[in-house]
Amino acid sequence: MKPILEISHLEKRFGDHLVLKDINFQVDQGEVICVIGSSGSGKSTMLRCINFLEEPTGGRILYHGKDAATEWRRTEYNAKVGMVFQSFNLFSNMSVLENCVAGQMYVLKTPRKEAEEKAVYFLEKVGMGQYRYAKPAQLSGGQKQRVAIARALCMEPEILLFDEPTSALDPEMVGEVLGVMQKLAASGMTMLIVTHEMSFARDVAQRVLFMDGGIILEDAKPAELFTNPKQERTKEFLQRVIARQL
Amino acid sequence: MPANIPSSFFEWVSFLLDKYGALFFKGTVVTLEVALTGTVFGFLLGLIVAIVRTIPLSKKSRAKRIALHVCRFLLGAYIEVFRGTPMIVQSMVIYYGLMQVGVKMPVLAAAIFIVSINTGAYMAEIIRGGIISVDKGQKEATVALGMTHWQGMVHVVLPQAVRNIMPSIGNEFVVNIKDSSVLNVISVGELFFMSKSAAGAYLRYFEVFFITACIYLVLTFSVTRLLRLMEKKMDGQDHYTIYGSQSDSKSSITVQEGGQV
């Protein structure tokens, strides 16, 4: 089977600061991939380049074998490649329901009634159905992030990108969001997740990428990467992080 | 001269109100008309300018990029010129300038035109500030969902920007109520102009302008209150309704902001 995403020689520089040097990997249908690495190693920049929130300065991103930058319409591509942000980024002028309806109506041109039905369906899935009339400001962090996931799901994306979805949450809310993500993974959704939650990466991911110095230094199954990392840098990083998490 | 000449301040005030009430009223109507339409048109003008000034530069088309640069330069010049000169001078230049090239605008139209472009220059900066102040992440989320720049602006950024600058818009309205008085230099029959003619007849400047000041104050005060009410309305309810498990809407629970569920 052909991969959904093929990223080759992806490069991103800000001025003369080369943040992504040479990123290469593929994402297959249904794969759950976690991306780990120290702060500032370029994880967010990589995700933001994949959906063109940042314009890459080199390399190619193929989506279903076609160049995402030139052969796909940007809006169509972005609708297919969903994103969940660390800071939720819910539209604060809209209710929870409207947040989930907006993309469907304006991008996919779904009629309102149908869009609302789908919104309710996914809000129920993330356990937020009863909050449909609330405004984002009235929700807790964990609730906001679950709504953000439902909003992304409403577009029926083919792959979901997560940028540290639990890093802005109070500890007691991390579980509810990871729970939703675990359910999603089990349902076969293709996901690329930047996270510091090592146990989640170990239990849920099929592959873990370790990013360091603008490249993917190690790409392995979690069992392998966590118990028997090949690179010295990976070992150091895991020691530091796991010491902190225990 | 009246048969029995008023002798005290209050007698003069009531005498003048009696005699020139209609004049004051007409002046007040014109002032409100000019200030309101000027603020509305100024807002729309400022909105367009601010939107153009925040269009992202196209990476693909060089021609579009250059056109946008030229547009931005011209709009920047417009803002500088109209914020950098007094409205009283602008009125003279525009009104008499147009007259010299053979265009005789009706004064009321000229008044509205001048207040609108003047307000537009201030509004453009206010709205641009409002746009910039909206959380960047929300704009990114619109892009990530596949919305275009326009869709993101219309549905997410501008509603929040406009809500955030409502106090400044109200301020512009109040300023326009007061500053439309400078239009008397081109003989617009607004409140100040009318007051001057009322004062002239009996040379009672203090009493007349005391009344005028009261009218301005009542206008600006009520406008401020009204806008405050509008803001409240825009904010909507500070509570929301939990969608009940029973479909009966009466069984739903209402939660106050910050309340526990």
Ligand SMILES: Nc1ncnc2c1ncn2[C@@H]1O[C@H](COP(=O)(O)OP(=O)(O)O)[C@@H](O)[C@H]1O
């Ligand atoms: N818009 C930007 N302009 C300049 N430098 C940036 C920008 N965004 C990120 N960077 C730099 O890129 C590097 C990687 O950042 P980031 O991708 O956020 O790392 P991570 O998500 O792994 O913590 C950092 O050194 C950061 O300062």
Ligand SMILES: [Mg+2]
């Ligand atoms: Mg990051």
